[in-house]
Amino acid sequence: MTEEDGGAPPSPREAAILEEACWLADSGRYADFTDIEHVLRFGYGLTNARALLDRYPVRRMLNRRCADAREERLVGRGSMRFGAHPMAEDA
Numbered sequence: 001m002t003e004e005d006g007g008a009p010p011s012p013r014e015a016a017i018l019e020e021a022c023w024l025a026d027s028g029r030y031a032d033f034t035d036i037e038h039v040l041r042f043g044y045g046l047t048n049a050r051a052l053l054d055r056y057p058v059r060r061m062l063n064r065r066c067a068d069a070r071e072e073r074l075v076g077r078g079s080m081r082f083g084a085h086p087m088a089e090d091a
Helices: 012-026 033-043 049-053 056-075
Strands: none
Touching: 012 033, 012 049, 012 056, 033 049, 033 056, 049 056
16 A cells, blocks of 8 residues: 555555654654554544545554653653644644
């Protein structure tokens, strides 16, 4: 589904979902891609989130971002990654 895994480039909708998934991963609040998939499916109503995220390169990338963000959060390092959500009105 992504160019990185040899598929077609993502549609604008898929790209927006992937961007949101990355933002969620970078928040440090989620352990891995399954937590993010759950939020997207049941919190945002994106029933196709599993199909989009359940690809090895995407899973690996989200899991790495989750781990890095959780480590930064635990260590207490400041990071721009934890700023306001880019879609927020005050961002």
